[in-house]
Amino acid sequence: MRFLGVHIDKPFLRLALLERKKGQLAILSLKSILLEEKDLGQEEYILSFKGEIRSSLPTKYILLKPLEVKTASPKHFEKIIAFQSEAAHYFNPKEVLSVPHIVKKGKEKTEIHLLTVPRTALERLLQELEKLHIDPDMISPSSEAILQYAKWKFPDLEEAFFIDIGHEEISCICMERGQLKKCLAIEGGIESLLDALWEDRKKNLFRKEVQAIAKQIDLLQLKPHLNPHLFTTFHQMKQEIGKVIYSFSRLHGSKPLFFTGQTEAFLHTEKFFQDEIEEFVVSAKQRSFPLDEQKYAIAIGLCLQKEDGPNFRKEEFFPSKQWKKAGKRFIFLAAASLTIGLTLVTASQWITRKKTAEMVHLLDEAVHPFDPELCKTLFSSQDGEEILSKWARTVTSSSKESPYLIPFPKVTHALSWLYQMPLVSSHTIEISHFHYALLQYPTIASPKTPYEAKVELEFKTGNSTHAKRFHEQLLQGEGMVDATKEIAWDPLEDRYRVSFFLKKEKNHDL
Numbered sequence: 130m131r132f133l134g135v136h137i138d139k140p141f142l143r144l145a146l147l148e149r150k151k152g153q154l155a156i157l158s159l160k161s162i163l164l165e166e167k168d169l170g171q172e173e174y175i176l177s178f179k180g181e182i183r184s185s186l187p188t189k190y191i192l193l194k195p196l197e198v199k200t201a202s203p204k205h206f207e208k209i210i211a212f213q214s215e216a217a218h219y220f221n222p223k224e225v226l227s228v229p230h231i232v233k234k235g236k237e238k239t240e241i242h243l244l245t246v247p248r249t250a251l252e253r254l255l256q257e258l259e260k261l262h263i264d265p266d267m268i269s270p271s272s273e274a275i276l277q278y279a280k281w282k283f284p285d286l287e288e289a290f291f292i293d294i295g296h297e298e299i300s301c302i303c304m305e306r307g308q309l310k311k312c313l314a315i316e317g318g319i320e321s322l323l324d325a326l327w328e329d330r331k332k333n334l335f336r337k338e339v340q341a342i343a344k345q346i347d348l349l350q351l352k353p354h355l356n357p358h359l360f361t362t363f364h365q366m367k368q369e370i371g372k373v374i375y376s377f378s379r380l381h382g383s384k385p386l387f388f389t390g391q392t393e394a395f396l397h398t399e400k401f402f403q404d405e406i407e408e409f410v411v412s413a414k415q416r417s418f419p420l421d422e423q424k425y426a427i428a429i430g431l432c433l434q435k436e437d438g439p440n441f442r443k444e445e446f447f448p449s450k451q452w453k454k455a456g457k458r459f460i461f462l463a464a465a466s467l468t469i470g471l472t473l474v475t476a477s478q479w480i481t482r483k484k485t486a487e488m489v490h491l492l493d494e495a496v497h498p499f500d501p502e503l504c505k506t507l508f509s510s511q512d513g514e515e516i517l518s519k520w521a522r523t524v525t526s527s528s529k530e531s532p533y534l535i536p537f538p539k540v541t542h543a544l545s546w547l548y549q550m551p552l553v554s555s556h557t558i559e560i561s562h563f564h565y566a567l568l569q570y571p572t573i574a575s576p577k578t579p580y581e582a583k584v585e586l587e588f589k590t591g592n593s594t595h596a597k598r599f600h601e602q603l604l605q606g607e608g609m610v611d612a613t614k615e616i617a618w619d620p621l622e623d624r625y626r627v628s629f630f631l632k633k634e635k636n637h638d639l
Contacts, residue, residue, distance in 0.1 A: 131180035134431035145428035189314035272312035274430030294390035325362040348401035378409040385413035389426035485513035562587035
């Protein structure tokens with residue numbers, strides 16, 4: 130996937146094209162275009178680009194406020210964030226847009242950065258981009274983009290100050306624990322310095338020559354009598370940067386300092402500004418960003434931004450092309466769901482028909498030998514479900530003993546009943562042998578033969594009185610015993626043998 134970072138640094142448009150391959154991002158190209166160029170609309174980067182486009186909002190429009198909220202379920206968590214966001218500032222909600230960015234999520238509390246920007250600033254930025262035929266998918270703070278670039282170049286970097294020298298503003302940024310902690314903008318950037326130089330040299334130079342001359346001026350050798358306006362402007366800017374970095378270090382301690390932006394506009398720009406704040410920073414271990422990448426730091430950092438990073442394209446600023454993508458996805462998902470649903474319904478109906486046909490076939494095999502007339506009635510219809518329904522009604526309404534169902538309890542039920550008898554459950558009688566048998570049942574040759582089930586027991590007991598009581602209970606037709614039929618009793622040398630027939634059940638299992 131490819132990403133295009135777009136950074137408006139008037140009068141330039143900074144473009145960074147990056148590509149992700151196998152989880153790694155690589156820079157394909159870096160380009161600066163003058164916004165006044167007539168052929169900008171023909172720039173192939175923009176018109177033919179099919180990947181994700183990202184842009185940035187200057188630091189001067191960003192209000193950063195840290196918040197801590199109790200961690201809750203996703204549903205309530207969003208409501209809590211929305212409530213705290215409204216209470217975090219006194220701006221009119223119609224005039225500003227607040228975007229919460231989760232910095233660290235814990236079990237009990239979650240750290241959040243609430244980023245608030247004027248809606249008018251977003252509107253102006255989008256209008257400028259629209260003139261350039263750019264519709265970004267994401268708009269992030271330029272300060273956050275610088276941090277992403279810094280962590281990409283130095284993955285172990287957790288604490289740092291950054292000074293980004295832009296054309297219209299200078300951004301001072303504090304990073305703590307790898308996250309944006311503070312960001313402040315100083316009005317006037319390279320443009321104000323070039324204006325001051327032009328004021329000093331306008332008798333000898335054309336305005337368009339000022340930028341080339343500036344690259345030849347060594348700031349460490351700058352003389353007030355030769356360039357009074359430039360000298361004054363530079364030292365005022367130097368003092369403003371010193372105040373900001375001092376306030377950062379006072380609150381968050383000293384950190385290594387890095388420069389980005391148009392550091393090549395004058396000779397020794399970094400060294401010139403660093404002299405004023407040297408006591409507030411620590412060594413960067415001789416690390417610095419490549420000179421050819423510094424002015425593209427924001428554009429590159431935008432491409433490195435994570436998908437869940439801060440994005441101001443919310444509410445009325447949500448990109449229209451994303452709505453189109455969402456619509457296409459919805460149509461695709463709806464079509465896929467409908468296809469899957471129809472497939473499942475068709476498969477279910479096919480399985481049902483197959484099972485019904487199998488049950489009808491088994492019913493025919495089971496009923497026909499015993500009752501051809503009933504079979505003829507059942508199969509008067511070709512509909513399998515109707516045949517099964519007729520069969521169910523016949524079985525339910527019939528008061529006759531059905532020759533197709535065993536009318537006696539299962540072996541497990543018989544054993545359960547036997548062991549629940551008081552003499553057996555109290556271990557007064559110990560059963561040593563149990564035999565359950567169907568003595569007769571219907572067959573194809575004799576379909577009217579009744580079922581007959583018999584149980585034979587052998588048991589031991591230490592007292593003949595207990596054996597007598599057990600015999601009497603059986604003779605009385607206790608539980609499942611059929612007292613109308615023979616109950617055999619045979620005392621042996623060390624045990625008793627008894628056999629009896631089982632009663633038929635009215636509601637029996639299949």
